[in-house]
Amino acid sequence: MRSGKNLRRLAGVTATALAGTIFFFVIIGVFGQPFAITGLVIFVVAAIAIYRGFPVGGGLM
């Protein structure tokens, strides 16, 4: 049971790392500058949406 949970966790971490690496490649322009700019805008907009939707510490951020 425990090993199954660990396997799922490992798979999740691996998938997240791969997704993160691909997204990092997008931003540093591996797939070309238009993709990089689009990726950057998506990342920043998503981050701001999370800041607005999930305020912490009682402040604006």
Next chain:
Amino acid sequence: MKLDPSLLARIQFAFTVSFHIIFPTMSIGLASFLAVIEALWLKTKDPLYLQIYKFWLSIFAMGFGIGVVTGIVLSFEFGLAFARFAEMAGPAIGPMIALEVLTAFFLEAGFLGIMLFGLHRVGPKLHFFATCMVAVGTLISASWILSANSWMQTPSGVAIHDGRLTVVSWRDVIVNPSWLYRLPHMVTAAYLTASFLVAGVGAWYLLKGKHLQFARRTVALGTAFATVLIAGQVFIGDLVYGTMLKHQPSKMQAAEGFWEKKSQSPAPYYWIIVPDQPNQRNRLAVGIPYLGSIWLTHSLRGRVEGLQNTPRDRQPRMGMVFYAFRIMYGLAIVMFAIGVASLWLRLNGRLFSSRRFLWVLVLMTPSGVIATLAGWYVAETGRQPWVIYGILRVADAISPVPATTLLSSLVGFICIYAVFITAFLTFTIRLIRRGPAGAPPHAEASGSLKNAFRPHVLDKPIRITIGVD
């Protein structure tokens, strides 16, 4: 033992400029951070923002003062240790340094007093204006210095007559090919430095269970700024890389650790190398397969150009450039990962409770300073053997000064700067341990450095005195 004046002059400049850049990096970042915090205070009237402002203002003031003093030394060093450089490049570099003083220092000097001591003497809006002017002043200062340094990396707009430079286009001198990329890279680095500094101190308070409101707000702010900024920074960094590859290929060839004119296909991305410069090869190279082709050529099997494409007498030392670049780039990747992790923790409501994450933030407190220093080492050591790329070699730029004179002034600088850094760290650690003003009485809880920072010392108010010439 025979001392080499050229080497001593370089060590002296490397030491003084490395020490100096720590403080402007922090003050550029903190000045804008303070402007944002004061704007939030004016908008929300939340006293917590004022508390954050006052706390970081003290640290900003100390860093700003040391930055100004250590910056002046560099101007003198141009004349004292690099007189031939000053003589040749003076017509281009001199006016830019003078313009920095006229446009940035005067602005900062005019408003710094109001910013530091005027909160209860002028209205809040005028005080906010003063903070913004100081922040703008730091950015103008960075613009001129980056313009001057970028001109040394990618000189343009000048002609050479009888060994002297004549400016033919001021526009081309100031807006030289690398300036527009390197300026946002440096400014973003400064903002990241401030973000991790702020988040790290907040995380420390959370781990210690002190000043919790203050800590939560600063961790939230610091991680939010850092997340957005690091995404922009890796993008800008890639643009800088492309620009330098075009204008200073030898620097990027050294930064990637390849010697061959064309690397193997697919090219690995090296993380560890033991370069053998005389034999133009690596004794040891450890890398990730395919990654070099993907990152550097944007194709799966692309070949990377190595340092043998540059004649030996024009090559920088590979080891220094390579490892400085790896430190900067490695830290950028870690910062990016922390930014993404902070978003995930925020979504799950664990941003302030994940102790592992908070410890990582504490460890990353000086990461911005380290990455900025490493970036400057890439820029400066990668330009070697030139002081003005392709025009003047470092060996031809040194003053005819005896080695003993350079050695004695170097020892003097080390002693004086040791006092500066000790004073700064003592003051900053004391402030951090004391906590923000208006904090509950348990703020001065005991800690491991109790002998150095006794509570009765901490209870005394700390006065800041800044002198700006």
